Amino acid sequence: MTIHRFAHADAASLQEVVAALDETCLPLGGGTDLVAMMKAGLMAPERLVNLKTLPDHHGVRPGDGGWRIGALMTLADLAADPAVAEAPALASLVEAVLDSASPQLRTMATLGGNLLQRPRCWYFRNPEVPCWRKGGRRCFAFRGENKYHTLLGGGPCYAPHPSDPAVALLALGAAVRLSGPAGDRTLALDDFYVTPTRDAQRADGYHPVTVLAPDEVLVEVLIPGSAANARSAYVKLMERGVWDFALVSVAVNLALSDAGQVAAARVALGGVAAVPWRATEAEEALLGGSLTPEAIDRAAEAVVAGTRPLEHNAYKVDQLKAALRQALRRWTAD
Amino acid sequence: MALNFRGPDAVPLTLQINGEAHQVLVEPRRTLLSVLREELGLTGTKRGCGQGQCGACTVILDGETAYACLTLAIECEGREIVTIEGIAQGDALHPVQAAFIQHDGYQCGFCTPGQVVSAVALLAHTPQPSEAEIRAGMAGNICRCGAYPAIIRSVRAAAETMAEQEG
Ligand SMILES: Cc1cc2nc3c(=O)[nH]c(=O)nc-3n(C[C@H](O)[C@H](O)[C@H](O)COP(=O)(O)OP(=O)(O)OC[C@H]3O[C@@H](n4cnc5c(N)ncnc54)[C@H](O)[C@@H]3O)c2cc1C
Ligand code: FES
Ligand code: FES
Numbered sequence: 001m002t003i004h005r006f007a008h009a010d011a012a013s014l015q016e017v018v019a020a021l022d023e024t025c026l027p028l029g030g031g032t033d034l035v036a037m038m039k040a041g042l043m044a045p046e047r048l049v050n051l052k053t054l055p056d057h058h059g060v061r062p063g064d065g066g067w068r069i070g071a072l073m074t075l076a077d078l079a080a081d082p083a084v085a086e087a088p089a090l091a092s093l094v095e096a097v098l099d100s101a102s103p104q105l106r107t108m109a110t111l112g113g114n115l116l117q118r119p120r121c122w123y124f125r126n127p128e129v130p131c132w133r134k135g136g137r138r139c140f141a142f143r144g145e146n147k148y149h150t151l152l153g154g155g156p157c158y159a160p161h162p163s164d165p166a167v168a169l170l171a172l173g174a175a176v177r178l179s180g181p182a183g184d185r186t187l188a189l190d191d192f193y194v195t196p197t198r199d200a201q202r203a204d205g206y207h208p209v210t211v212l213a214p215d216e217v218l219v220e221v222l223i224p225g226s227a228a229n230a231r232s233a234y235v236k237l238m239e240r241g242v243w244d245f246a247l248v249s250v251a252v253n254l255a256l257s258d259a260g261q262v263a264a265a266r267v268a269l270g271g272v273a274a275v276p277w278r279a280t281e282a283e284e285a286l287l288g289g290s291l292t293p294e295a296i297d298r299a300a301e302a303v304v305a306g307t308r309p310l311e312h313n314a315y316k317v318d319q320l321k322a323a324l325r326q327a328l329r330r331w332t333a334d
Numbered sequence: 335m336a337l338n339f340r341g342p343d344a345v346p347l348t349l350q351i352n353g354e355a356h357q358v359l360v361e362p363r364r365t366l367l368s369v370l371r372e373e374l375g376l377t378g379t380k381r382g383c384g385q386g387q388c389g390a391c392t393v394i395l396d397g398e399t400a401y402a403c404l405t406l407a408i409e410c411e412g413r414e415i416v417t418i419e420g421i422a423q424g425d426a427l428h429p430v431q432a433a434f435i436q437h438d439g440y441q442c443g444f445c446t447p448g449q450v451v452s453a454v455a456l457l458a459h460t461p462q463p464s465e466a467e468i469r470a471g472m473a474g475n476i477c478r479c480g481a482y483p484a485i486i487r488s489v490r491a492a493a494e495t496m497a498e499q500e501g
Contacts, residue, residue, distance in 0.1 A: 002363075003365075004363065005342035005361060005363055006341065006342055007339040007340060007362060008339065008340055008406065009337040009338055009339045009340065010409075011337065012337075016336060016337050020337050028406075030404075031404055031405065032386055032404050035365070035406065036385050039384060047339060052409070101474075102389070102473055102474030103399060103473060104386075104389065104401050104452075104474040107399060108400050242470075243476075
């Protein structure tokens with residue numbers, strides 16, 4: 001478990017960081033994923049740039065009626081920030097963050113690093129196994145031990161995306177601001193995450209699931225004002241009670257009219273696809289109706305549309321339905 | 335201003351540990367855990383998984399608990415590091431340590447330094463925690479022996495002792 005040798009610098013300005021970044025020089029957030037990957041010999045950058053010493057992007061600011069969240073915020077600071085913790089519309093994000101990892105990991109991990117973490121698949125994390133996702137020939141989970149693997153999106157890789165906050169943010173309609181040598185660009189999370197393909201590959205063999213370029217830094221997460229008028233919930237099902245990755249998770253963001261009609265709906269799923277997944281069929285099933293038991297039944301059927309279980313993970317289909325019902329029932333108690 | 339890269343050869347670091355400055359000469363790839371244990375002989379902080387999955391290596395950095403196994407030592411310069419060796423006041427045990435002994439808050443004891451460090455940090459933030467707050471605050475420390483009920487009793491007892499000492 002000795003890490004390979006590398007050089008290290010504390011960043012002082014974003015310009016100097018993006019000028020230095022490339023396939024051999026990586027940004028370091030909290031290190032909770034990157035250091036573990038280096039210990040396993042699965043990543044071996046020659047240089048690391050510590051982003052935590054940058055002066056900006058450590059807090060929450062208002063923006064366009066919504067929120068701008070600095071990507072260098074730790075998960076612990078994010079959940080405790082009054083602007084986030086006291087906003088009913090962001091309940092799902094707070095739940096997702098506090099359901100993530102452990103207290104120690106949340107004081108270390110940054111939001112940006114969380115959105116960019118690599119898969120937790122046991123084949124992928126095993127240095128002895130040359131799986132497709134890290135440049136090998138095939139996905140061993142497809143015909144192997146796939147109890148924790150995906151239901152949606154198909155191959156070539158069946159490892160689910162491990163982030164909880166990403167799922168909540170996708171349902172909130174969030175975007176990310178990326179900073180590179182040529183300037184900034186802002187992308188909706190729907191466009192930031194892409195299923196892994198043969199063509200998109202890093203020099204070390206890794207197939208990414210975001211369009212982030214090697215010389216770009218994720219600097220901010222933008223939550224639109226439209227989310228502010230809605231209500232949100234996050235339901236995560238785990239094997240253990242705490243400190244566990246999602247088997248499945250569901251994030252819901254609903255705008256209800258005064259008459260209780262669903263005026264807008266976004267539903268996102270975790271643990272079931274290589275990327276945080278938009279459940280558009282469930283959104284359509286909810287739209288325009290009220291949250292009657294029948295409507296919830298229809299949404300629960302719709303949320304599993306298109307799922308294709310592997311040999312050992314069909315249980316996740318039932319879990320998805322249950323998690324969506326649980327989320328929607330938060331608003332039908334009265 | 336260009337980035338100032340240090341390493342990959344060993345670089346001199348000053349680490350503030352348990353109130354004392356320590357000089358070490360280590361490569362940037364070294365974790366705080368390996369520097370504590372192998373350079374400074376502070377072996378109270380345990381290495382369990384080395385992957386952020388067990389909590390045996392818990393230390394306090396600037397008042398917040400962290401896993402030393404995933405923390406680079408080079409990023410700890412200028413930070414206030416507290417390890418299990420810094421919890422007692424000389425020979426006087428911290429109330430959390432005394433409570434773990436009195437309430438059998440362990441079996442084999444391997445996870446105990448991490449548990450004690452987490453409990454000390456928890457009670458510093460939340461002096462009178464509810465049962466739910468104790469469970470949430472201690473959630474990042476696994477006990478393979480399953481001493482959890484006794485660990486929770488110990489933390490609760492320590493909170494009471496500390497409240498009495500305050501009052
Ligand atoms: C035992 C365990 C349990 C966990 N459970 C959960 C869980 O339940 N839910 C969950 O969501 N997560 C979980 N995690 C994952 C954890 O939340 C992530 O490891 C963490 O959020 C990563 O953030 P970081 O800042 O430490 O990233 P780092 O490890 O520093 O970086 C991760 C990657 O992102 C890149 N990077 C980091 N920041 C930026 C940036 N701003 N711009 C561009 N690139 C960047 C790095 O180069 C690296 O490739 C768990 C982890 C462990 C070890
Ligand atoms: S040794 Fe650090 S968490 Fe297990
Ligand atoms: S007392 Fe043995 S691991 Fe906790």
